[in-house]
Amino acid sequence: DQQVKQNSPSLSVQEGRISILNCDYTNSMFDYFLWYKKYPAEGPTFLISISSIKDKNEDGRFTVFLNKSAKHLSLHIVPSQPGDSAVYFCAASPGNNNDMRFGAGTRLTVKP
Amino acid sequence: DTEVTQTPKHLVMGMTNKKSLKCEQHMGHRAMYWYKQKAKKPPELMFVYSYEKLSINESVPSRFSPECPNSSLLNLHLHALQPEDSALYLCASSQGIGAYGYTFGSGTRLTVV
Numbered sequence: 001d002q003q004v005k006q007n008s009p010s011l012s013v014q015e016g017r018i019s020i021l022n023c024d025y026t027n028s029m030f031d032y033f034l035w036y037k038k039y040p041a042e043g044p045t046f047l048i049s050i051s052s053i054k055d056k057n058e059d060g061r062f063t064v065f066l067n068k069s070a071k072h073l074s075l076h077i078v079p080s081q082p083g084d085s086a087v088y089f090c091a092a093s094p095g096n097n098n099d100m101r102f103g104a105g106t107r108l109t110v111k112p
Numbered sequence: 113d114t115e116v117t118q119t120p121k122h123l124v125m126g127m128t129n130k131k132s133l134k135c136e137q138h139m140g141h142r143a144m145y146w147y148k149q150k151a152k153k154p155p156e157l158m159f160v161y162s163y164e165k166l167s168i169n170e171s172v173p174s175r176f177s178p179e180c181p182n183s184s185l186l187n188l189h190l191h192a193l194q195p196e197d198s199a200l201y202l203c204a205s206s207q208g209i210g211a212y213g214y215t216f217g218s219g220t221r222l223t224v225v
Contacts, residue, residue, distance in 0.1 A: 004154070034213055043116070043202055044155070046213025089154065098143050098206070099168055100214065102154035 003027045004092050006103035014111055019077040021106050023090030026071065031095035033066060035075045038087045038105070047088075048075070080110045114139060118203050118217035126225055127193060133220045135186040135203030144186040145214065146178060147202040155202055161186060193224045 005024045013019045031052045036044035050057040050064045063076045090103040116137045147155035160168035161180040177189040204214040
């Protein structure tokens with residue numbers, strides 16, 4: 001039972017344009033949502049998070065949007081850079097324990 | 113030190129072997145995790161240690177045995193594994209729960225032959 005879903009296995013965008021990565025979840029107990037970035041041969045790296053009491057969180061070129069009613073979140077990267085090419089994992093966690101669940105990941109390729 | 117260090121990076125073991133995976137962090141994090149990741153699949157939670165006590169065990173077979181000797185170390189003891197246990201094993205740590213991002217190690221690539 002996959003509680004966090006990333007339905008696009010891959011995404012390709014041109015350098016300088018916007019990258020939008022999407023994530024859906026099924027568990028209404030999730031309170032915190034996070035995005036991780038993973039390069040080959042490395043562990044995932046925490047990128048940005050959002051609490052369920054917010055609908056937007058911004059950090060430089062990265063913005064995460066949360067739509068609780070739709071159980072959907074997205075990560076926007078503007079402008080996209082070739083160094084952003086990586087696998088991006090969406091993750092979610094209930095606020096009362098450490099049980100974080102991950103999506104299957106989306107491979108982003110930013111072309112120069 | 114802002115890293116989680118996992119050793120070994122690669123491990124090949126037979127089905128009758130006993131081996132251990134090691135994980136170490138010196139960030140003062142009080143929660144540590146083992147995840148298993150197979151190709152093109154999400155990381156799957158195996159175990160959570162909080163303040164050196166096992167708090168979550170996701171119905172993992174007993175051939176995987178976690179150990180947390182102190183707040184900086186996390187081990188995963190392996191015995192009588194099956195070829196389908198071949199995967200990337202990721203260790204992570206965090207300050208607390210919820211919105212705290214996890215710091216992951218680079219993983220141990222395990223192959224069971």
